[in-house]
Amino acid sequence: MTFEKEYDLICVGGGIMSANLALMSKMLNPDLKILILERLDDVALESSSAWNNAGTGHSALCELNYCPDDDKTGKVDISKAIDICKQFEISKQFWSYLVEEGLIEYPENFIVPVPHYSWVEGKDNVDYLKNRYEEMRKHFMFNTIEYTEDKKTMEEWFPLIMENRSENEDIAASKVGRGTEVNFGKLTKKLFQILEEKYKTPVHCGVEVMDVDPSTKANWKIKAKVLNAKKAKKQKIRAKHVFIGAGGGSLLLLQKVEIKEKEGYGGFPVSGEWLVCRNEDIIKKHKAKVYTKSGPDDPPMSTPHLDTRYINGKRELLFGPFAGFSPKFLKKGSNLDLIKSIQTDNLKVMTSAFWRNLPLTKYLINQITKSHEDRMDDLRKFVKNAKSEDWTTIVAGQRVQIIKKDEFQGGKLQFGTEVISNTNGTITCLLGASPGASTAAYIMLKVLNKAFPELTNTENGKALLDKMVPMWNNELTEDLFKEQLKRSKEILKLE
Numbered sequence: 284m285t286f287e288k289e290y291d292l293i294c295v296g297g298g299i300m301s302a303n304l305a306l307m308s309k310m311l312n313p314d315l316k317i318l319i320l321e322r323l324d325d326v327a328l329e330s331s332s333a334w335n336n337a338g339t340g341h342s343a344l345c346e347l348n349y350c351p352d353d354d355k356t357g358k359v360d361i362s363k364a365i366d367i368c369k370q371f372e373i374s375k376q377f378w379s380y381l382v383e384e385g386l387i388e389y390p391e392n393f394i395v396p397v398p399h400y401s402w403v404e405g406k407d408n409v410d411y412l413k414n415r416y417e418e419m420r421k422h423f424m425f426n427t428i429e430y431t432e433d434k435k436t437m438e439e440w441f442p443l444i445m446e447n448r449s450e451n452e453d454i455a456a457s458k459v460g461r462g463t464e465v466n467f468g469k470l471t472k473k474l475f476q477i478l479e480e481k482y483k484t485p486v487h488c489g490v491e492v493m494d495v496d497p498s499t500k501a502n503w504k505i506k507a508k509v510l511n512a513k514k515a516k517k518q519k520i521r522a523k524h525v526f527i528g529a530g531g532g533s534l535l536l537l538q539k540v541e542i543k544e545k546e547g548y549g550g551f552p553v554s555g556e557w558l559v560c561r562n563e564d565i566i567k568k569h570k571a572k573v574y575t576k577s578g579p580d581d582p583p584m585s586t587p588h589l590d591t592r593y594i595n596g597k598r599e600l601l602f603g604p605f606a607g608f609s610p611k612f613l614k615k616g617s618n619l620d621l622i623k624s625i626q627t628d629n630l631k632v633m634t635s636a637f638w639r640n641l642p643l644t645k646y647l648i649n650q651i652t653k654s655h656e657d658r659m660d661d662l663r664k665f666v667k668n669a670k671s672e673d674w675t676t677i678v679a680g681q682r683v684q685i686i687k688k689d690e691f692q693g694g695k696l697q698f699g700t701e702v703i704s705n706t707n708g709t710i711t712c713l714l715g716a717s718p719g720a721s722t723a724a725y726i727m728l729k730v731l732n733k734a735f736p737e738l739t740n741t742e743n744g745k746a747l748l749d750k751m752v753p754m755w756n757n758e759l760t761e762d763l764f765k766e767q768l769k770r771s772k773e774i775l776k777l778e
């Protein structure tokens with residue numbers, strides 16, 4: 284394995300984020316020298332792997348946590364939903380552009396249409412869903428939403444969930460037909476393949492980045508360890524720009540970088556597990572992504588959902604997520620990760636966030652102590668007669684939730700993603716996990732803007748971005764939204 288002495292950009296991590304950033308940078312300037320370093324034996328083996336996430340194209344069509352309601356007035360706020368929907372559409376536009384350019388031949392290999400439903404039980408939740416529907420249908424992004432309290436309609440929408448229900452159950456559902464199921468693992472691999480084959484960008488696996496130090500010759504000096512050599516070999520490589528896209532591993536690496544912007548950040552790992560159906564007859568009965576409401580004190584990523592998936596050419600059915608606790612920051616990480624991340628600059632923030640998030644601790648303890656039968660009972664709220672022997676547990680990816688300074692509370696837990704960078708943008712790092720892969724193109728455009736403004740702000744750069752991602756730089760009007768929705772539907776074969 285040979286490296287050049289210096290690169291324009293080194294991306295740490297072979298997940299969907301690095302893949303997007305490297306590819307967009309190369310498309311804007313093919314002369315850039317870019318290197319990708321991944322510690323595992325292949326790319327897309329951590330959170331971006333298909334089994335490690337839920338594969339929902341997060342577009343706020345069914346996820347109720349993006350539409351909070353006011354306790355007193357009951358009014359539902361859809362502003363976050365608008366934001367997430369826009370971000371996912373930007374991802375779809377980027378993928379459509381890659382198809383148009385002949386770089387992706389078969390989009391159906393990674394994205395397929397699967398309708399998105401929200402489904403709730405109990406009078407209060409039914410009232411909430413109706414209010415949400417009333418707000419959403421007024422907005423051009425969501426005006427195809429349907430709502431029902433009619434059990435026959437729900438039987439057509441998701442028959443498996445409606446089996447063995449009594450007439451007097453208080454339930455309601457909404458539907459948006461244009462939902463998607465995405466195999467982010469396949470997509471990530473495809474993007475890296477384009478980088479290697481068309482843009483001659485090296486993607487080196489089995490190389491762990493150990494440290495990033497300032498350099499006098501370039502901006503940064505990367506210390507990397509080649510793991511799969513007979514004797515682990517250390518390498519030093521210079522870079523003008525570094526992107527830390529190491530997923531759960533990003534925080535530990537960021538903490539080693541001498542920039543003041545990293546101070547006060549911490550992380551809390553939450554692992555995930557799915558129940559996966561092994562009975563083909565049951566798998567065939569459900570073709571939908573059905574999300575419900577999480578408990579009042581439960582974190583947003585705990586929202587239970589029953590999902591059709593397409594993985595390795597096979598239709599699957601998955602329920603979850605169930606949370607677990609592991610001190611590791613990556614699925615293939617170290618048990619010392621959490622301890623190592625507690626440092627003098629974040630100790631106060633971490634302690635304060637812990638005390639202020641006792642409901643999360645309670646939730647995690649409840650989740651960790653669940654047996655297979657307890658999980659089956661959770662599933663039986665969706666599928667009344669689910670049989671234990673038809674379902675098995677698999678371990679999903681690891682999420683590291685951001686803990687950061689808060690001027691009033693000392694420290695707070697945050698469930699989104701955040702880009703940390705130094706003032707001149709020569710080093711950028713992505714922390715956090717949600718909504719994640721669906722919004723990778725949008726998040727990486729922000730990184731690109733920070734790291735390479737000379738690429739995104741020129742006339743040529745702007746013109747190319749307008750073609751690649753028309754909703755990125757332009758005002759979001761109804762006409763633009765509809766036109767782009769139609770375009771990506773045709774190109775990505777989402778009929």
Ligand SMILES: Cc1cc2nc3c(=O)[nH]c(=O)nc-3n(C[C@H](O)[C@H](O)[C@H](O)COP(=O)(O)OP(=O)(O)OC[C@H]3O[C@@H](n4cnc5c(N)ncnc54)[C@H](O)[C@@H]3O)c2cc1C
Pocket residue numbers: 295296297298299300301320321322323326327328329330331332335336337338339340341467490491492493528529530531532533536555556604613679680681682713715716717718719720721722
């Ligand atoms: C349970 C679960 C469900 C989810 N569901 C969804 C969903 O339905 N829809 C959605 O859009 N998103 C979902 N997400 C989020 C999504 O999976 C992530 O946001 C996304 O995959 C993160 O991509 P990434 O490139 O940042 O990280 P990753 O895919 O984790 O990649 C990071 C890579 O960096 C490597 N690495 C780490 N440290 C180093 C180092 N020092 N040197 C070299 N390499 C290193 C790792 O090995 C890894 O390959 C879910 C996540 C989880 C855990």
